[in-house]
Amino acid sequence: MLLGKLTWDAIPLNQPIPLVAAGVVGVVIVAVLIWVTVKGYVPYLWKEWITSVDHKRIGVMYCVLALVMLVRGFIDAIMMRSQQAIAFHAQGYLPPEHFNQIFSAHGTLMIFFVAMPFVIGLMNFAVPLQLGARDVAFPTLNSVGFWLTATGALLVNISLVVGEFARTGWLPFPPLSELKYSPGVGVDYYLWSLLISGVGTLVAGINLVTTVLKIHAPGMTYLRMPMFCWTTLASNLLIVAAFPVLTATLVMLTLDRYLGFHFFTNEAGGNMMMFMNLIWIWGHPEVYILILPCFGVYSEVVSTFSHKPLFGYRSMVMATMVICLLSFMVWLHHFFTMGAGADVNAVFGITSAIIAVPTGVKIFNWLFTMYGGRVTFSVPMLWAIAFMVTFVIGGMTGVLLAVPPADFLLHNSLFLVAHFHNVIIGGVLFGAFAGYEYWFPKAFGFKLHEGLGKASFWCWVVGFYVAWMPGYVLGLEGMTRRMQHYDVPEWRPWLIVAEGGAVIILAGIVLQVAQIFVSIRQRAALRDEIGDPWDGRSLEWATPSPPPAFNYAVLPTIEGEEPYWDIKQLARERLTLRDEPAYGDIEMPRNSPTGFVSAFFATFLGFAMIWHIWWLAGLAAFGAFATFVVFAWRDEDEYIIPADEVARIDRANRSARSAVLKRLAAMQVAQ
Amino acid sequence: MSGAHAAADPYRIGHYGGSHQYTAEHAGGGLVSKRIITGYGFWIFLLSDIIMFSAFFAAYAVLVNATADGPSGRDLFDLGNVALETAFLLLSSFTCGIASIGAQRRRRGWFYIAMTVTFLFGLGFVLLEAREFASMNAAGYGPSRSAFLSAFFTLVGCHGLHVSAGLLWLLTMMAQVFAKGFRADILRRILCFSLFWHALDIIWVGLFTVVYLMGAGQ
Numbered sequence: 001m002l003l004g005k006l007t008w009d010a011i012p013l014n015q016p017i018p019l020v021a022a023g024v025v026g027v028v029i030v031a032v033l034i035w036v037t038v039k040g041y042v043p044y045l046w047k048e049w050i051t052s053v054d055h056k057r058i059g060v061m062y063c064v065l066a067l068v069m070l071v072r073g074f075i076d077a078i079m080m081r082s083q084q085a086i087a088f089h090a091q092g093y094l095p096p097e098h099f100n101q102i103f104s105a106h107g108t109l110m111i112f113f114v115a116m117p118f119v120i121g122l123m124n125f126a127v128p129l130q131l132g133a134r135d136v137a138f139p140t141l142n143s144v145g146f147w148l149t150a151t152g153a154l155l156v157n158i159s160l161v162v163g164e165f166a167r168t169g170w171l172p173f174p175p176l177s178e179l180k181y182s183p184g185v186g187v188d189y190y191l192w193s194l195l196i197s198g199v200g201t202l203v204a205g206i207n208l209v210t211t212v213l214k215i216h217a218p219g220m221t222y223l224r225m226p227m228f229c230w231t232t233l234a235s236n237l238l239i240v241a242a243f244p245v246l247t248a249t250l251v252m253l254t255l256d257r258y259l260g261f262h263f264f265t266n267e268a269g270g271n272m273m274m275f276m277n278l279i280w281i282w283g284h285p286e287v288y289i290l291i292l293p294c295f296g297v298y299s300e301v302v303s304t305f306s307h308k309p310l311f312g313y314r315s316m317v318m319a320t321m322v323i324c325l326l327s328f329m330v331w332l333h334h335f336f337t338m339g340a341g342a343d344v345n346a347v348f349g350i351t352s353a354i355i356a357v358p359t360g361v362k363i364f365n366w367l368f369t370m371y372g373g374r375v376t377f378s379v380p381m382l383w384a385i386a387f388m389v390t391f392v393i394g395g396m397t398g399v400l401l402a403v404p405p406a407d408f409l410l411h412n413s414l415f416l417v418a419h420f421h422n423v424i425i426g427g428v429l430f431g432a433f434a435g436y437e438y439w440f441p442k443a444f445g446f447k448l449h450e451g452l453g454k455a456s457f458w459c460w461v462v463g464f465y466v467a468w469m470p471g472y473v474l475g476l477e478g479m480t481r482r483m484q485h486y487d488v489p490e491w492r493p494w495l496i497v498a499e500g501g502a503v504i505i506l507a508g509i510v511l512q513v514a515q516i517f518v519s520i521r522q523r524a525a526l527r528d529e530i531g532d533p534w535d536g537r538s539l540e541w542a543t544p545s546p547p548p549a550f551n552y553a554v555l556p557t558i559e560g561e562e563p564y565w566d567i568k569q570l571a572r573e574r575l576t577l578r579d580e581p582a583y584g585d586i587e588m589p590r591n592s593p594t595g596f597v598s599a600f601f602a603t604f605l606g607f608a609m610i611w612h613i614w615w616l617a618g619l620a621a622f623g624a625f626a627t628f629v630v631f632a633w634r635d636e637d638e639y640i641i642p643a644d645e646v647a648r649i650d651r652a653n654r655s656a657r658s659a660v661l662k663r664l665a666a667m668q669v670a671q
Numbered sequence: 672m673s674g675a676h677a678a679a680d681p682y683r684i685g686h687y688g689g690s691h692q693y694t695a696e697h698a699g700g701g702l703v704s705k706r707i708i709t710g711y712g713f714w715i716f717l718l719s720d721i722i723m724f725s726a727f728f729a730a731y732a733v734l735v736n737a738t739a740d741g742p743s744g745r746d747l748f749d750l751g752n753v754a755l756e757t758a759f760l761l762l763s764s765f766t767c768g769i770a771s772i773g774a775q776r777r778r779r780g781w782f783y784i785a786m787t788v789t790f791l792f793g794l795g796f797v798l799l800e801a802r803e804f805a806s807m808n809a810a811g812y813g814p815s816r817s818a819f820l821s822a823f824f825t826l827v828g829c830h831g832l833h834v835s836a837g838l839l840w841l842l843t844m845m846a847q848v849f850a851k852g853f854r855a856d857i858l859r860r861i862l863c864f865s866l867f868w869h870a871l872d873i874i875w876v877g878l879f880t881v882v883y884l885m886g887a888g889q
Contacts, residue, residue: 137708137711137712138712202716202719205719206712206715206716206719207712209712209715210708210711210712210715213711214703214707214708214711215703215708216702218702240715240718240719240722241718241719241722243719244719244720244722244723244726245722245723245725245726247723248723248724248726248727248730249726251825252730252825255814255821255825256821259814259815260814260815261814261815261821261824261825262737262739262814262815262817262818262821263730263734263818263821263822263825265818267739268737268739268815268816268817268818268821269734269737269738269739269817269818269819270734270737270818270821271733271734271737271818274730274733274734278726278729278730281726555702625839629843632843632847632860633847633850633851635851637856
């Protein structure tokens with residue numbers, strides 16, 4: 001068979017909802033492509049973005065991917081909320097096999113293609129700037145990592161039109177995910193999408209660990225790095241240590257499904273509980289991979305908007321690294337009900353509860369940073385404050401779930417679902433949004449519209465509470481997760497309230513989209529002239545907004561924990577900038593299409609493996625290898641930015657900053 | 672900083688020595704050479720690769736007795752064959768080291784000969800392993816026979832795939848030196864390749880012990 005299992009039956013012509021959804025997505029994609037082509041943006045996009053190896057551009061592309069996938073994942077969410085609001089003694093509008101695909105796709109998208117790219121994007125963008133570096137350790141690999149992540153997201157979305165997605169939840173637990181019980185291509189879409197994007201994530205992790213540990217401005221010792229760099233280090237160490245386990249586990253399941261192996265089957269000695277252990281050995285560190293960078297964002301934001309240095313910097317570093325270590329010692333709390341016995345459960349219950357200690361240290365440090373400060377309630381700070389309140393609630397329900405006897409009652413109930421939405425929305429997503437608002441002016445040279453940002457913030461926060469606090473009640477009332485329909489009258493009011501919450505969140509998302517459009521239109525008024533819109537303290541605010549490709553005209557020499565704050569205070573006292581430095585030529589890595597081309601082949605490889613089109617898989621694998629050989633053969637991997645050009649860019653920023661100092665001097669004279 | 676702030680955090684708890692002014696350390700913040708950065712990054716990749724193997728090792732340890740009334744390691748493993756494989760792999764690591772020295776000294780002939788010998792030993796290893804797999808398969812003891820055999824084929828096969836990928840990489844490196852000479856970036860790649868090749872030895876030592884020695888001795 002030339003096309004493997006792929007036939008016309010794979011297109012869901014008899015199911016209106018996915019067909020219409022896919023049609024809308026298709027029309028939007030085609031419209032965007034036509035618009036880009038007609039406007040003549042293709043060469044610009046190819047040269048400046050698609051082949052870019054600039055960490056800032058790649059970071060921005062990660063965030064864009066995350067925002068687009070957030071919309072897709074949210075549509076899934078509101079569809080589920082609507083289904084549960086109406087499916088009382090009724091079938092609702094989503095048939096079970098479709099409902100099951102939606103909750104699986106929702107979780108997969110939100111974790112792997114929203115939360116992950118969002119935090120990796122923020123780290124990519126900000127960390128080299130904060131370290132006083134010109135780039136990351138491996139710029140081209142960085143691009144490969146991004147494009148492989150995009151491939152994974154693309155495959156999940158292709159499953160909407162061609163074939164089906166997994167019906168097994170966001171983690172495909174065997175034996176349900178084995179070929180015998182899931183004979184379709186849904187689980188295969190899941191597996192290949194995550195195997196490919198997992199490589200991308202691993203590459204990003206290796207790159208960022210090496211960057212944080214090896215690439216610094218002179219004098220930037222480890223204990224002078226901003227908190228965000230520390231949490232980036234911790235998070236990426238976890239990626240390097242945990243993602244290979246995910247890959248290995250998914251490989252085992254793939255072998256079960258494709259070649260009749262017996263890792264997790266019911267027959268021939270397979271052990272499905274081994275899957276639970278392996279997947280959660282990755283899965284628990286994964287939640288810290290997501291939350292730790294956000295803790296870093298909060299540290300930056302709280303300190304900047306309280307106009308004070310971060311309280312207890314070293315205890316914060318310690319708390320971060322302790323969480324990094326402890327996160328590998330708690331995985332069994334995801335399945336206390338396995339029956340490992342009281343002793344094992346007690347050990348894992350205690351280690352889980354202990355994580356609350358370093359997290360508590362962090363919360364108190366943020367509170368003490370605010371204490372006595374002049375707090376400015378800008379949008380990033382609002383997200384940070386909402387996080388502190390929300391995350392404490394989520395953390396307390398987490399500690400409750402860490403008590404094995406309580407967990408036996410609450411396992412797989414909506415209480416659990418409410419808990420992890422509480423920490424992931426209230427912790428990770430709020431943090432990502434804080435970082436997005438905070439670094440947006442640095443990335444694009446103008447601030448986001450403050451009023452719309454605040455309106456969207458309030459919708460999100462209120463919407464979250466209305467949508468998820470009922471989940472705790474429902475869980476205590478005995479409602480289990482992933483129910484397509486139900487017949488308990490007590491649940492209905494709460495589910496209708498939760499639906500209302502989802503609608504309020506929808507308003508928040510609409511306002512965020514509006515915020516982007518309005519901010520672009522009013523960019524002249526929102527312009528960040530000097531590159532320091534928030535009166536920042538860490539080094540990234542010493543660069544112009546947006547920063548030039550080389551970040552720093554001259555590498556700064558670091559002499560304290562808040563180098564930029566010190567430079568700024570000195571300038572404010574003396575009312576003049578430091579003397580102009582001697583500019584030199586700067587070598588920067590050349591752009592490369594390697595990432596895009598290898599992801600192109602990886603997409604075909606994944607698609608071919610899903611549909612058993614073996615010849616195409618072989619061809620695509622060869623293409624990916626050939627791409628790397630071609631890359632390895634190039635002779636020039638760097639280009640020179642001449643000293644004149646560097647001087648021109650830096651002088652423009654210096655004159656903008658001097659103008660501010662002159663205004664300051666004039667004000668002092670007037671007084 | 673204004674007085675109000677100092678009152679809110681008078682001791683600057685957690686900040687080094689109270690204030691940056693007392694900080695004298697400058698170490699650890701200098702600029703690092705590309706060679707160090709590449710080697711360091713590749714080490715981190717190798718660690719992640721070893722962690723992936725550890726998952727396969729763990730699966731093997733869990734499933735080693737799940738033979739489903741089929742054969743166990745004791746019935747299947749031929750230690751003579753394994754000894755030969757081990758000898759091939761360890762010798763290839765030695766010649767790989769010779770090739771690295773050749774590259775450092777910019778001796779093309781030395782480099783080519785040592786890399787060729789490394790390739791032949793590696794190829795011999797892969798062929799011996801393929802023969803072992805084929806004979807087990809032919810006897811009806813393929814990976815679908817039992818969970819034990821699934822874990823065995825996956826763990827050992829994953830190492831074999833790594834060696835095969837290494838062979839492909841080895842040939843690419845020889846071609847690169849032939850076409851480009853000992854350029855700085857190519858020397859960095861040779862460094863990474865030799866790290867990779869030696870790491871496969873380390874994994875093989877674990878594999879040889881846990882799978883074959885412990886399996887045959889049961």
